[in-house]
Amino acid sequence: MAVLEICCYGMDCAVIAEQAGADRIELCAAPAEGGLTPSAGTLLGVRQRVSIPVHPIIRPRGGDFCYSAGEFSTMLDDIAYLRELGYPGLVVGILNEDGEVDRPRMEKVMAQARGMAVTFHRAFDMCRDPWIAQDQLRDLGVARILTSGQKQSALEGLSLIRELKDRSGAPIIMAGSGVRLSNLPHFVSAGIEEVHSSAGCRGASPMRYRKEGVSMSSDAMADEYSRYCVDADAVAAMKAALCAVE
Template structure:
């Protein structure tokens, strides 16, 4: 049966995803940045309250995946922290300025990760040569690649996803970006064995007092009074589809 991974941005969301049938959690902060390294407090609370596998993302900032020396040093330190806390895996990725895997840095990441399963995230979708990158990541021992097939959504990138699956059984190809209940069967029929979804929704703030003339964001149009959260019903619906397909 295909595995369902849910991207979560808080301990509460991770717990909800677990209760609704998720098989694994990708734990992140900052949804508007596409996911950044969670805080120490979130990491510790999730380790205490969530029993399914949790793979935190190690990403120091938004934007590209070509990091400064200081940013990369912080990434290695974060990976050591994840090992100390007992997480079974992590999600990360680094590229060089030419859109290739930064092999020296990825070797350091793999060394720092040790026994942790490493998922190379959607930095893969920003690389110049996906097939060569796939082979390089396989040689490094990366466990899986999260990809949309280098398209805006995994549904649009399904042809490359199929090609990568045909290349080899390792690393595992996990389809992500726009994976929802209404298109889940497309991926299952294509032979995808791991699925990644945020299953998210924007919830209104409980605050009654609001200051409409002030924003804490650099984006003047940002909504200060909503937050991103897992939709438990969506997780349950997807899990049901995956389970039925396996029978």
Template sequence: MATLEICCFGAECALVAERAGADRIELCTSPAEGGITPSFGMLRQVRDLVRIPVHPIVRPRGGDFCYTQADFSAMKNDISLIRDMGFSGAVVGLLNEEGHIDLPKMEILMELAGPLAITFHRAFDMCINPLLALEQLTQLGVARILTSGQQANAELGLPLLRTLNEKTQGPIIMAGAGVRLSNIQKFLDAGLKEIHSSAGKVAPSTMIYRKAGVTMSSDSEVDEFTHYCVDEDTVEAMKDIMSIYAPLAS
């Protein structure tokens, strides 16, 4: 059966995903920025509560994946912490100014990672040459590549996803970005063995009193009385489809 990884933005989401049958969790904070490194408190809480594999993201800020030395120092500290806390893997990605994999920095992080299974995240979708990047990441020894096939969503990127899946000699190609219950079958049909989804929904705040005219966000369009969370029913339904599909694919 294919593996279902769920992107979670907190301990409660991680517990919901585990209960619903997820195989692995990518742990992040800040969904509006595409995910950044969780706090130590969140890391410890999820490590202590969740039994399925958890792979925290190592991303010091939003924006691009070309990092300063200060950014990189934080990443080295974070990946060492994640390793020492006993997580099974981590998620990371770095590019240089020309849009290639930043090999010198990645080599350092891979050495620091030790036994961690490393996922190279969607920085891959911003690189200039995906087939060269696949070769380089194979040589680096990453466990998997999370990619939308260099498109706005993975359904549009299916042609490249198929090509990468056929050519890979090491890293697992994991489809992510816009993977939903409504289209998950397409990725299974393409032969992909790992699927990444947020399987999310927006939940309302429990606040009764709501102060008008005051916001904590620089984006005036943000509704601060909602929050993003994992939809348990969606995760369960995804796993049902994957389990039904498994004997057909064998």
């Protein structure tokens, strides 16, 4: 049976995902940025309240995956904090200016994360050569690669995902980006061992008073009175579909 990882933005989402049957959680902040390092308080709270494996993302900002010296130093400090809290794994991705895996920095990440399972996230989908990158990540000891097959969605990139999976001695290949209940059978039939989904939805804010004409967002059209949530029914349905194949 394939492993179901759910991307969660915050402690409430993580608790819901676990209750709905997720096998593992990728813990992030900032959904609009595609996932950033969670706060210290969130990391502490999730560690205390969630019992399934949780792998927080280590990503100091949005945008590309080529980091300054200061950003990389922050990432190493954040990894040290995860290890101190006892997290079993983390999610990270670092590229150099030429779109290759930044091997010297990833070696430092692996040393700092000793004893933790490291997932190389969808920075993989931005790299120049997926085959070279896969070999480098295998040699580094990376546990898994989260990928959409270098396409916008994992369904579009399923052919490459399957080829990456079929190479011997490779890290686990986890399909992610646009994976949902409706297309889950495609990944199951392709023999993909792990799938990653946000199972996200928007929930209304409980606020009754809503100030007109004032926004905290750079996007004037953003609805600041709705919140990103994990859809428990979607998680449960995906888990049930995977169990049915067992």
